[in-house]
Amino acid sequence: MPDRVDLVIHNARILTMDPARPRAEALAVAGNRLVAIGGEAEILALAGPGTRHIDAHGGTVLPGFNEAHMHIFGGSVSLTQLSLFGVKGFSALKEAVDAYAAQNPDLGLLVGLSADYTILSDTEKVTRHHLDAILPDRPFLMFAPDRHTAWANTAALKAAGILEGRDVGVGNEIVMGADGLATGELKEANAIDPVAEMGITAGRDHLGIGTGGDPAHVTAEERASDLALIRRGLAYCAELGITSVQAMDGNLYQLEILAEIERERGLPVRVRMPFHMKNFMPLGMIEEKGVAWRARFTGDRLRSDFVKVFADGVTESGTAVMVDDYADQPDWKGEPLFTPEHFAQVAVEADRLGLQVAVHAIGDGAVRLVLDGYEAARRANGARDSRHRIEHIEVVNPADIPRFAELGAVASMQPTHPPGSAGLPLEPYLSRIGPARWPHAFAWRTLKDAGARIVFATDWPVSPLSPLSCIHDAMTRRPWREDMPDQRLSLQETLAAYTSEGAFVEFMEDRKGVLKPGYLADIVVLSGDIEAVAHGEIAALRPLVTICDGVVTHQA
Template sequence: MQTFADIIILNARVLTMDETVPKAEAVAISGNKLVAVGASSEIKALKGPATRVIDAAGSTVLPGFNEAHMHIFMGSVGLRQLSLYKVKGFDELKAKVEDYAARNPNLKLLLARSADYTILSEAERTTRHDLDRVISDRPFAMIAPDHHTAWANTKALEIAGLLHGKQVGVGNEVVMGEDGLASGELREADAMQPVFDLSETGGREGLGIGTGGEPESVTPDERAIDLDIIRDGLAYCASLGITSIQNMDGNLYQLEILEEIEKTTGLPARVRMPYHMKNFMPLSDLAEKAALWRDRFNSDRLRCDFVKMFIDGVTEGESAVFLDDYAHRPGWKGDPLFSQQHLNEIVTEADRLKLPVAVHAIGDGAVRMVLDAYETAAETNGKRDARNRIEHIEVIHQDDVPRFKKLGVIASMQPTHPPGNAGLPLEPYLSFIGRDRWPLAFAWRTLADAGAEIIFATDWPVSPLDPMGCIHDAMTRQLWADDMPDQRLTLAETLAAYTSTGAHVEFMEDRKGVLQPGYLADIVVLSGDVETTASEDLASVRPVITICDGKVTYEKTPG
């Protein structure tokens, strides 16, 4: 008896990401699996009375995008907040905030995102006095794109109990002014959290990434709001061709919300989350919590099977850790959030429990500390296929480049982050790291040539989530100086970093990330042929249809 496909996609430029059969014309789906990949003439034979036929009309078809580093709750909340992306100057800021305040008269906290470090001045830091001139009668705060710094007006600082300063833990700071009161600048999550607590969500979106904790109490109405926010964010992911997200928040509250969505309407994207290990947590948490979460959330749709950590902050906030001094601040290298011994202990214990580790490391000093910890774990427990990661790697020392291949460490990097990309300014970043560090900043090509596996992502909401926008930024990155090495990857390498390599780091390369029979039906149909589109036009190529687990999760409305 003839078995027909549920969906067939014909007349496509299929980039399978399968090295053995890299290209095809058509694919067929039955249930949640691919059943055939080949020529349109072959796939047509699987068309039955109920088969849906999608004509790709010569456009690219890819495995669904795997956003390998993002924050779903925080990003989803950001969809409802005021965006200050590319806003410059006091007048434009004031107009934007006043309009947002007028449209949202009942918000407890006016909160804006994507506020550039130099939004008001190239030379001076924004203060509460500047923001008081923008709005003074309602609490207002704005967050930097990297979410490691925020600025609050006096009203917000007063209500949050920060105006007179507060001790907020190692690596965090309520910056004080010359008048003995808070300047308005808040560095890192523990300093920002008291202000975020004033918001409609009570700052719950920041708990996984920030304090590493769970909400103290949530009413049914508040939880319903959070669930709707995350649903909206997942739908947004699907609209961008994303079928897998690696959500770097790490708390049980989010996992249980995602579990509820999966059990009711179904997740429109596969979700992988870590257990977030902070420097104040006992080592026993890895066995008593992280390993148990792994056992509880272990499906192909929702998994919690690795550990996330921060070793430093960000360069612009002067909290990244470098081997040598900041170029603009002699005597300051940054303070790591863990000692080397403490980091080694955690990584070694996670490795013993066969929990992969992902560590945020921006500066070359932080990157070296993490590599040293991974090396220590391998020496202690025996080398294994751990697939540990380092997140961001904005600056690396030449001596550490070959260690990625040697240790099997994956480089998790963001094409939207280099200064000059995705609307980001060149300063103060370039001056802070100094000219000598430029050649090995965001060193994708250097790492790839040394044999490192690379995965790409946006760190949403730090940068816009759109994968095609990120791919555009990866392919059009500009040199900061004529003698700089070109760190771009090829288009094929870039697409792999967004699909097949993302599946490999999840230990799921045997069932997703490539288009071949028997694999999960996670697919994006684009509006054009990416191989013939000029690099500068790649962002204009849009997702037309997204399919996750054999179900259409997004379809562009005609017209």
């Protein structure tokens, strides 16, 4: 029996995610650990005069959600920017941008997010001239939902010095027009960053992803602003029932800000962040930075113990890498950001140093390149429990499906990303990959049945952050064609992909991700019974209480 109990949650439908005891009615917490879980009367009998009681009113109680792929700094900044989610047509776009510009007269760069590739129409592509007709005199930049493509007006292109183009490196493009000037379309980070750097963070929120580096100089005022933004983003995570995030930004600047928040008042959410390895970096950087950061950030609340890599871009812009040609663009398969040989060297070295690797791979060609690299690491270093990851996996070649289980590679996927889900249009995606690839796109069920471990996330701010909305999208997805397989997981498997499997991919399954005595007290209490509501109603549920490390971080 515990000496004391600080908190009990009762009158609950607890889904522990522990196969040994999958359900319970109540639980008890002392300090930052769960100390008991069981029946209502049994747990209430442990309470003392100072015990806090939380009545779940019959709602579901789960391990805190683990957002396995997101961008905490960029997501935090997005809370201040214009959402264009669901906006369609020039008139609606103009109305939204005009209102935002009027509300923010002092912003040097106005930024819009989640602008569909078909925001004007299914056939008309955005150019700087469209945006000039809305904002002729103030720099404006709007991002596609995937944030791998953006569009800028002439004022922004001029201010950034790229109206006449610039060499932005392999896999990146400032799209040029017949008049010798930029059209306004910018593909990938190197092309987007010159404009984005005029924003409120001067691009600091994107440095880890875009350059793998840190800001050269930051004033005290700028750092205080960044810290406040990140603190706001962390609080927003807690409001959504999230207790762990795996933030893919990957730079020391952010890690040090997070460490300062942890020292001053404690992080309300556990954060894990990688070192970001870019294709121009010498191989020795993996040891110089990746190993050094692992030794410095070792706690259960802030860790840096893996390496992030980009293998390709995204399908809509033609920068994802395919095994065969794009269906709508013969003789084009995309261009990988790493050659197979170069990526294999990175994988072998990181694996040799005991660092997990997580690789952005959208197209089936990029997925194959990454699996080949993981196989090379196994040959060079011997088989070990590496849990190397592949992020996104929008398309996978059938021949590569069994290799996930064979190599122990984790599939890190986003239920908010399939076209037709979460308000996303079907085009141009379906035409780009072509019907032959449709059955193997976003293939959660296929990969799971083949033995792959799967974690779910949103890639915030690419998609809205709410785990409950993401779970809703996962459970309500429909095939694009009647003869296609249903790729949904069961509700229990989907919840595991947001809780216990998230802990597994972090090598923390021995202390979080399930609700059992001795484990960290990371808990979310929902406003209803997630098993009883229709799948289409899951997004209407709300986190009533979030507890991280035994501390209530959100209470509705």
